[in-house]
Amino acid sequence: MNRYIAIGAVAVLLLTSCGVVRGNEEEATGGPVTAGVTREPCPKAVDQAKGCIYLGTVSDLTAGPFAAQAVPITKAQSVFWARVNQAGGVGGKYEVDVDTYVRDNKYNPETHRQVYNEIKDKVLGLAQTLGSPTTAAILDDLKANSIVAAPASWTSAWEFEDVILESGAPYCIEAMNAVDYAVETYQPKAIMAVYYPGDYGADAAAGAKIAAEKNGVAFKAVETPSGATAQGGAITAITKEKPDVVIVTTGPADLAAIVGQSAAAGFKGRFIGTGPTWNVALAQSPAGPALTALYEQSAPGKPWGSDTPGHKAMRDALGAVTPNDGYTSGWAWSYPMKAALEKMVAGGDISRAGLLAAVKSLTTVDYEGMLPPEAGNYSGDPNSAVFRQTLINKVDQAAPTGVTTSKDFYTGPTAQAYTLDGPCFTKL
Amino acid sequence: MIETLVRGLGNGSVYALLALGFVIIYKATRVISFAQPAFMIAGAVAVSYLAELTGFYLAVLCAALLVAGIALVIERIAIRPMVGRPVFVIAIISLGIDVVVRVVANGFIGTDVRQVGDPWGFSLVTVAGVAVQQRWIAMFLTAAVLVGLLFLFFRHTRYGLAMRAAAYDQETALAQGVSVGMVFALSWGLAGGLAAIAGTFVGTGQGVDQLTWIIALKALPAIIVGGLDSLGGAVLGGLAIGVVESLAQSYQGEVAPWLGQNFAVVTPYAVMLVVLLVRPYGLFGTPEVERV
Numbered sequence: 001m002n003r004y005i006a007i008g009a010v011a012v013l014l015l016t017s018c019g020v021v022r023g024n025e026e027e028a029t030g031g032p033v034t035a036g037v038t039r040e041p042c043p044k045a046v047d048q049a050k051g052c053i054y055l056g057t058v059s060d061l062t063a064g065p066f067a068a069q070a071v072p073i074t075k076a077q078s079v080f081w082a083r084v085n086q087a088g089g090v091g092g093k094y095e096v097d098v099d100t101y102v103r104d105n106k107y108n109p110e111t112h113r114q115v116y117n118e119i120k121d122k123v124l125g126l127a128q129t130l131g132s133p134t135t136a137a138i139l140d141d142l143k144a145n146s147i148v149a150a151p152a153s154w155t156s157a158w159e160f161e162d163v164i165l166e167s168g169a170p171y172c173i174e175a176m177n178a179v180d181y182a183v184e185t186y187q188p189k190a191i192m193a194v195y196y197p198g199d200y201g202a203d204a205a206a207g208a209k210i211a212a213e214k215n216g217v218a219f220k221a222v223e224t225p226s227g228a229t230a231q232g233g234a235i236t237a238i239t240k241e242k243p244d245v246v247i248v249t250t251g252p253a254d255l256a257a258i259v260g261q262s263a264a265a266g267f268k269g270r271f272i273g274t275g276p277t278w279n280v281a282l283a284q285s286p287a288g289p290a291l292t293a294l295y296e297q298s299a300p301g302k303p304w305g306s307d308t309p310g311h312k313a314m315r316d317a318l319g320a321v322t323p324n325d326g327y328t329s330g331w332a333w334s335y336p337m338k339a340a341l342e343k344m345v346a347g348g349d350i351s352r353a354g355l356l357a358a359v360k361s362l363t364t365v366d367y368e369g370m371l372p373p374e375a376g377n378y379s380g381d382p383n384s385a386v387f388r389q390t391l392i393n394k395v396d397q398a399a400p401t402g403v404t405t406s407k408d409f410y411t412g413p414t415a416q417a418y419t420l421d422g423p424c425f426t427k428l
Numbered sequence: 429m430i431e432t433l434v435r436g437l438g439n440g441s442v443y444a445l446l447a448l449g450f451v452i453i454y455k456a457t458r459v460i461s462f463a464q465p466a467f468m469i470a471g472a473v474a475v476s477y478l479a480e481l482t483g484f485y486l487a488v489l490c491a492a493l494l495v496a497g498i499a500l501v502i503e504r505i506a507i508r509p510m511v512g513r514p515v516f517v518i519a520i521i522s523l524g525i526d527v528v529v530r531v532v533a534n535g536f537i538g539t540d541v542r543q544v545g546d547p548w549g550f551s552l553v554t555v556a557g558v559a560v561q562q563r564w565i566a567m568f569l570t571a572a573v574l575v576g577l578l579f580l581f582f583r584h585t586r587y588g589l590a591m592r593a594a595a596y597d598q599e600t601a602l603a604q605g606v607s608v609g610m611v612f613a614l615s616w617g618l619a620g621g622l623a624a625i626a627g628t629f630v631g632t633g634q635g636v637d638q639l640t641w642i643i644a645l646k647a648l649p650a651i652i653v654g655g656l657d658s659l660g661g662a663v664l665g666g667l668a669i670g671v672v673e674s675l676a677q678s679y680q681g682e683v684a685p686w687l688g689q690n691f692a693v694v695t696p697y698a699v700m701l702v703v704l705l706v707r708p709y710g711l712f713g714t715p716e717v718e719r720v
């Protein structure tokens with residue numbers, strides 16, 4: 001008898017191990033659900049019972065030109081999702097991991113594509129893809145595989161891509177609003193755009209041109225390269241032509257060189273720089289007095305020290321870090337992905353196609369006050385979905401990032417009437 | 429015009445100091461070291477920290493010594509074991525050193541633009557009735573003093589003589605008791621110190637961020653223009669590049685708008701190409717120089 005029991009037990013064990021006798025499929029705990037989603041918990045799971053959604057990050061983390069912004073953006077996204085996981089995860093079923101598949105693109109499109117290929121089969125989407133030329137290098141693959149990606153750039157070209165989950169107004173709209181604000185406040189007769197080549201600078205310069213023409217103001221575009229010793233041409237153009245307002249789209253050190261040296265040469269016009277032109281350290285630099293007197297920052301979102309639930313949650317989650325609006329951007333960009341993942345899980349189609357469908361059905365996103373909910377409209381055509389509100393910040397040495405908001409979210413008449421029928425930078 | 433020339437001479441002085449570093453290493457080791465941008469940025473970053481403690485001038489001196497020390501250590505660890513290997517291999521190693529040192533320096537720069545605490549800022553001084561920035565004058569004068577000291581060093585000191593001997597013929601110098609290893613180390617130390625001072629001047633006024641290192645690449649056309657193995661050529665090449673670039677920034681838009689905006693960016697390389705066509709070994713280079 002014992003022999004039969006033993007044979008029976010061995011047979012059951014063998015059949016079980018071969019998968020012939022199985023429990024309920026839903027109760028299985030191993031194996032992937034779909035690419036980038038597992039039933040196993042995340043490596044740093046808060047709740048071991050939940051599955052894991054992996055999101056990749058391809059950013060400029062060491063040797064590239066935007067590492068100073070990319071590192072805080074990436075850090076903010078990490079703590080954003082840690083907070084989401086602490087609060088119960090996505091749909092009560094999954095937690096999100098953005099730390100396992102973080103890769104450095106060195107701001108090189110070829111490297112970007114290479115490291116993206118390394119991780120693309122292991123992630124559901126990209127929490128961050130930094131840069132316009134770099135993201136362009138993987139765009140076809142993103143579209144072919146329906147991989148949703150949040151860009152760390154604000155070019156208007158992203159409005160035309162379903163898989164790109166952008167937040168806030170593009171540079172083009174930001175510059176239109178900056179010109180409309182300048183026309184209303186300073187009544188300029190001539191406006192100059194000083195901008196970096198490429199779709200960061202050119203997108204903003206195109207917006208400035210469109211707004212200047214609509215307002216009947218003389219306009220000139222001056223392209224300037226990156227580098228402290230390379231700003232002589234732009235400074236000469238400003239001091240010779242003496243425009244009333246200069247719209248600047250450069251990096252912070254070059255902004256300091258342009259504003260500081262133009263002011264030292266006697267220029268008394270106004271400067272409005274796009275969001276990435278500012279850095280808190282500029283207020284204390286030799287260009288500080290000129291910047292305080294002549295410069296304002298246009299921005300797609302409110303700065304670090306703003307009083308909204310989202311900003312407060314970000315500051316609490318990050319703890320003792322040096323305030324930087326790279327953190328603010330990285331945190332704010334994560335809300336649409338959170339909304340899309342929640343909608344995907346609620347809909348039951350846990351897949352890349354399911355996530356893309358969820359994104360395309362979003363009409364508003366709760367940014368916890370960091371951006372108006374309508375900034376999260378991804379459902380309509382580019383012209384109806386593009387977010388057209390930006391704000392103006394002024395230099396405030398007492399503020400954590402050196403700027404405070406002087407004009408809250410607004411849409412200027414140019415941006416309001418503009419029909420976005422293609423990327424702006426092609427119209428410069 | 430005077431303002432443009434002074435700006436060109438100021439920026440050209442920075443290129444000249446960097447170019448001197450390239451040439452000193454090349455003369456000693458027959459290798460072009462691509463680590464100069466990293467030493468430049470390391471020097472500027474060191475000054476930005478030290479100036480808060482010691483004041484600007486002492487900070488520049490300490491940073492130059494510090495970066496020279498770092499360059500010595502790097503030479504001893506990464507370059508000396510490669511002596512006798514193809515120079516191309518050593519040049520590629522120097523590229524790796526550049527990336528490593530820059531990544532570490534970027535860590536110290538962090539996310540903000542760092543100020544070097546210079547006393548000039550964007551303040552002006554009147555020269556021949558024209559207001560020019562004080563820092564450009566300071567750059568030019570400092571470079572002139574340093575170049576003078578360097579020439580005295582090479583001409584009148586034992587170590588300078590040893591370096592000249594090793595540059596002329598390493599094996600013969602070795603046979604005469606010159607420590608060629610010491611010459612290699614000294615060349616890297618000098619290049620590091622000069623790059624640190626150049627970096628400090630780049631940071632005057634607008635500060636230093638993680639992109640500032642790119643400026644160091646303009647020393648490459650300067651050394652080609654001047655001649656790879658000519659110290660005087662490096663100085664004149666650097667100044668020439670600075671002045672031509674500044675003139676292009678100010679006047680190319682009016683004189684030759686058909687060249688497009690920002691032709692100033694490529695003027696150093698355009699000058700280099702013209703010089704290469706006329707004198708392939710540079711204005712002051714020795715014809716038998718073997719290029720890397």
